[in-house]
Every structure is written in C-alpha cells, then in structure tokens.
Amino acid sequence: MHIVDGALAAPVVIGGAVLAVGGVARGLRDLTLEKIPAAGMLSASFFVASLIHVPIGPSSVHLILNGLAGLVLGWAAFPALFVGLLLQAVFFGFGGLTVLGVNTLNIALPAVIVHYLCRRGLARGTPRIAALWAGMGGALAIALTALGVGLALALSGEAFLPAARLVFLAHIPVMAVEGLLTAAAVYLAAQVKPDLFATVQGPQR
C-alpha cells in the first residue's frame, strides 16, 4: 500500500526519509559495479512482478514480493525497491514524492529483516525446507509492511487509527498469498539455480 503526500505528519515524513537514505546507502555499499547489472535486472523483475494481479476470491491483489526481494538481494533490496517506488511515483503517479522515504522504509525494511531471519534456513537444506522458510518470510514481510504503514499513520494522528487497523486487516489475505507465492518461487529457484541467492549478496566488496 502506498501512502500519499499530505497525509502524514512532518516528523514522520522526515524521519522516514532519513532512515530510508541510511538504508539505501547501506545497500549501495554491497553493490559493486560488477553486481549492478544483476541488481538492476532483479529490481526490474520485482517492478514487473508488482504489475501481476493475483486473484483472491472475487477480488484481486497486486504483488509486492518484498520478502522475496529481501531473500534474493539482502541489503541491496533497499536501493532496488527504492528505484521501483521512484519509477512508480514519477511515471504512474502511485504514492507521492515527499513520502518516498516512508514508503521505501515500509517496503524495504521488512525485506532486510526477512533476509536476516531466513537466510540460514535458505542456505542449508533441501528446496523443500528453503521453500518453507521463504513462505514464512514472504508472509512476514507483508505483515511488517502493513504494520509499518499503520504505524506511520498512527504516529501522524489519532484519527488515523481506525484506518490503520483496517489496512492491517485488509493485508491478512495478501500475507497468505504472498507467502505461498514466495515459497513456490524459492522452491523453483532452489532447484533450477541454487546460486541465485548468492549473485547479488556475498562477502566480497
């Protein structure tokens, strides 16, 4: 979910921007120019994946897949998802400009958290176990994103609280769908190209 300009209190907007800048800077440290083609290609994949609509009952949701982005990109998810959000804002009018920091933080911080929680489960184990961890990571990332959106709204005013609660409730089915899709995606990747998760991440700087 995108927050728009004008809804949040100034301290929230500024705080979000500062933290997002920190995250992007930390992510860029991992990206040597050798890794930029892979990171850019993956960033474009996640942009395209966010255009996929998945049916839930009579309605449909579009994918975010920030959990998967965290699993594949690690800290580089910060700049990669920021780039996606920037392009969405400038060319599609989704979200806004001053809230770009808050939106980046809400999407990319869960990705990094999932990366740290699940990377061990992904690294050793069969594709089945990797898929299990990925499924939990995918669902958790959406839960954290919804919490972040809710928190940003709640910090901006008491009157937003009911809306913040509604945002969280509305994301529960999305969590399930994203979890399942992330698990399936990782299951396939772990069988077809196990080193996918090491292309952008990695110790060498």
Next chain:
Amino acid sequence: MSDILMQDRAGPEGAALDAIDPRARLIGAAGFACVTVACSWLPLLLAALILAIAFMTLSGRAVGPTLRRMAAMDGFIFLLIAMLPFTTPGDPVFTLLGFAASREGIVHSAEILLTANAVVLALLSLAGTLEPAVMGQALHRLGTPERLVHLLLFTIRYIEVLRAEHLRLRRAMKVRGFRPGTSWHSYRSLGYLVGMMLVRAVERSERVLAAMKCRGFSGRMPVLAAFAYGPRDAVFGAGLGAILIAMLVAEVAHGAF
C-alpha cells in the same frame, strides 16, 4: 525506450515544458512537492492544484491519461479520506448511519485530497514526461550517487525486456490451459512464474556483464548527458521559485493571524 513507463506519455513536438532543462524540472517538482506538503491552508492548496493543472497544460500531454493516473492514486486513499471525517473529534456537521462527521475531519480530508492530487499531477507533468533514461542522467548531474544512478538506468532499461518475458511466459501458461483463480494450483503456478523470471533475469544479467567486459568494461561506466542551462530555464526557475516562496509566505501569514 520503456513502453510501460512511457505509455501515452509521448508529447507533441515543441511542447513548452519539453524545452526546459530536465534538472530544472526535477528540482521544480521536488520544490513544489515540499512547499505544497508544508502548506495546510485550503485556498493555498487549491492554488497549488491550479498550478499543477497549469503544468499539465504546458506539458502538452493528453489530459485524459494523466488525469486517469491521478484518479488511480485517489483510489488508494479513498478509504482514508472517507473515514477521516468520522474518526476526527470536533463539531458534528452531519451524521451518516449514526456516525457524526466533524468539521475538522472534513477539512483534514480536503487538505490531504488537494495536496496529494496537486503533488502527483505536478510530478507526472514535470518529471513523468521526461524520457526515463534522461531522468536518470539528470539525477546523476544533480549529485545522486553513481551506483544508484546505474541501478536506476539498468532497471529502466530492462523493465520492458522483462515485461515482454513475463508476457511470453504467461502466454505459454495460457496455451496450456492455465486460468488464474483462487486455488493452490494457481498460487503455485504464479509462484513458479515469478521464480522463473528471477532465474532468467540473473542469467540474462550474467550475459550482459560478459558482453560489457568483452567491450572493455573496466568497472566504471560513464553517464553520457549534455545538459545546457539556458535563459529559458532561468525564467522557469525564477518564476516557479517566486510562486513557491509566495505560497510559503501566505501560509505563514495565514497561520500567524
């Protein structure tokens, strides 16, 4: 270059805004957004929206698609805007199904609605009409870190390629009888689709890197862009700057009295 990014964004020859330096347009869009978000007096926000509509007219782009994008953004915030009057305490103006709508809440809703629409409209008209790659180069010239710019340029370059790949895979699924629905099978298949896209993206990036090295890639990439700051840009910058400062002064003066 990127079709999905530039869909119905191509402008007529010689649109007034296209003559302005991309850097001036980016700074203008950012300044406009910051000032509009800082303002909360409704007449000022209305003026901001009118200014944004003026940008849209100057950009010479088709009005319909631009407004459709703006309306899509309104769809996101509809719930928030609709709930605010009823969740903000204050003087009740009317009641709906036993819930009282407060004056303060309605004013707050209107503020958000005007601000969000004005900023998005100005952004779409000033920055969204740039060629995506040009935007990347302009950001580079404005001091964005080199790695971030290259990441942006690579993303822009490959969005369309990967979208074509996605559509190709979807067509292959459709030919084999796949119809998305609410089922375990659907979710698993779409998950495999995403996984396959990632695998192919990484393999493609390996080929791209190999091709770059073959052509002498040495770990540095030049960003080619020649921008010239002209008198037209000075007029644009000074005019917009004056309007934005006037808005800030009006906001402060209104708040003071």
